[in-house]
Amino acid sequence: MAQWIDAGPVEALKDRGRRVFKAGRNQILLIASGERIFACNNRCPHEGYPLSEGTLGAPCTLTCNWHNWKFDLSSGETVVGGDQLRLYPVEVRDRNVWVDVADVPAEQRQRRALENLEQACADNDYERMAREVARHERAGGEPLEPLRHMVRTRAAHFEYGMTHAYAAAPDWVALGAIAHAEDERLTARVEPIAHIAWDTLRQPEFPFTQATKSWDATAFAAAIESEDEPGAIALLNGALTDGVSLRELKPAFAKAALAHYQDFGHSAIYARKAFELIDALGQTVAGPVLRSLARSIIYATREDRIPEFRAYPQVLAKKPQGSGATCAAEQFIGLSVNSTLDRVSTMAGSDEAKYRTLLEASAIAMLRFDLAVDLHTDRAVSHNVRWLDFTHMLTFGNAVRQHCTETPELWQAALLQMACFLGRNAPYLLPAADENWFVADVAQFFAHQQRALFDHGIREPIFSCHRVKMLTAVKEEVAWAGEGSLSRHLVAATNRYLNTPIKLHHALRMAHQALSFVEAEG
Ligand code: FES
The missing domain is CATH 2.102.10.10 (Rieske [2Fe-2S] iron-sulphur domain)
Structure with missing residues (x-):
């Protein structure tokens, strides 16, 4: 009025x-x-x-x-x-x-803030994104609606499907829920929006098919395997239209994500995080998120087809023997891909026990990652191994445990894929781990590091989101594993990663490799 x-x-x-x-x-x-x-x-x-x-x-x-x-x-x-x-x-x-001087109606202010947020995202203007999200909230808007809005409106702009922008979003939402101050809460809402904006910047829409077919999990798996996006999305559209529950869809995505050693673990991580994002934001994002997830799995690189990992499908095809002895985590350190695969397939013990061993070995490997590798400027492209190649062992492990707890038939493939990670990173380890990274007070460590995430100081979201995802994954695994050697190594590895400066750009390395490559082209 x-x-x-x-x-x-x-x-x-x-x-x-x-x-x-x-x-x-x-x-x-x-x-x-x-x-x-x-x-x-x-x-x-x-x-x-x-x-x-x-x-x-x-x-x-x-x-x-x-x-x-x-x-x-x-x-x-x-x-x-x-x-x-x-x-x-x-x-x-x-x-x-x-x-x-009457106030503009609240709904109108909220609507305008969301429209303006889209403009801020199109301009990659972080400061304005923060202001528009704050304006939406000040106008009485539901605090997560700006994120929900951006997830819905940008899903089809990821050309190759969802990225870490969606994968880290539920972790940011969870962090926001435990924030102590209003500015921290706003940070947790703006960070995933800014990441979505960054990953879809200047990207046109790549529309998903509107076609619909009755849900059939076997046909969905076949469509993903044959990289048939319209076929897979039509089945997914059918599932969403017919009200097939997320509970029923989840194992179909888990199987597709672990059908290959692919994308260095991204598919399995995304297949967890997509459903967590839907849990956090509600059913209205289910369609956009799951279509984007399906697209990402279809476009995933299937590393099990390159020579380095070609033994993986062969070992997987054999029945696990379980005839060998149990192994300690340290016994996996330094083994090649093939040796690690062999040892996993023959070692005795339950799937869960093997998982614990492989996860601990992954943490030990992180503690022994030779940082000089991350700094090199004059080696071949095959040696471009970074911190994130190591952190993914743990975030992938976290996803593996959750997928396999719900769908136990996936354990064997998932454990062998963890073996691929370990073997692949083995050439880049120091002779011994640095004991200084072990942590006395684990609860205080997590509280302190979570608080630090609100002011991480990193502009490129691909690096900051890994800090968020890594800490979340490790906290979950420590809560699951309880006290002991596994948790001690997980926390120490995380401590080392979070407190070691990372080289964010490799200009000289890329120039060196470009020259070598062009020279070889003739
Ligand atoms: S233009 Fe910056 S405060 Fe007005």
Whole structure:
């Protein structure tokens, strides 16, 4: 409802050109320009400096002199800059200026904040994303709706399906739930949105098929295996239309994700995190998230087809022998891919016991990762092994345990895939682990590191999201494993990773490898 207030005589305003008055919490700027009178928020929507100090240009463009944003006072459009300036309706009655200072309805403010958020994402403007999410919340919006909105609207813009932007989002939501302060909570909401924006920046829409077929898990697996996206998505559309439960769909995705040693574990991780994201944001994101997940698995690189891992399908095809002795985690350190596969297939013990051993071996390998490898500038591209190749052993392990607990038939493939990880990273280890990374107070370690995530200081989301995902995965595995050697190694490995500076860009290495490659092309 309108709320008109008398803002004083017209003539006095015209004499002075502009005037600021307060209405509730708002400072309103009145500007007279010839016969026209404008009212707008006096706080610049960029950083809040006073527009009363701005410069009025022809015909009615107000420039904020702090950073040169320009606002058309007749249309309210931001001509240069981003966020929109709020204008107020003005009338002249009996030679006085009247201004309608009524609040814009909450739903309208929320809708506008979401529209503006899309614009901020299109510009990859992090600061504006934070402001628009804060505006949406200040207007009474549900705190997770901006993330929900971005997940829904950007799903088809990931050309090759979901990325870590979706995978880390549920971990950010969980972090936000335990945040102590309002700015931390806002950080946890903006970070996944900014990651989605980053990963889909300037990407057109790659529409999913609208076709629908009745759900059939076997046909879905076949469509994914044959990289038939329209076929797989049509079946998924059918499942969603017919109300097939997420509980029923989950094992189908788990099987597809572990059908190959693929994408260095990304598919299995994504197949967990996609469902966690739906749990966190609700059923309205189920379609976009699952279609994007299916696309990512279809496009996943199947490393078990390259010579390095060719033994994997052969070992998998054999029945596990379980005839050997049990093995300690240390006995896996330094073994080649083939030797690791052999040892996993012959070692005695339950699947869960083998998992514990392989996870601990992965943590030990992380403690022994030779950081010089991450820094090299003059070796072949096959030696481009980074911290993230090691952290994925643990985040993949976390996904493996959860998938296989729900779908036990996947244990053998998943354990052998963990063996592939271990063997692949074996050539890049130091002779011994650094004992200094062991942690005395595990609870305090997690609390401190979680708090640190709110101010990680890393611009590229691919690096920051790995910190979030790694800490979440390890915390879950420690809670599951209980006290003991496995947890001690997991926490120590995480401690080393989180407290070692990572080289974020390899310009010289890439130049060296480009020259070698082009030279070899002839
Ligand atoms: S505060 Fe006005 S342009 Fe930056």
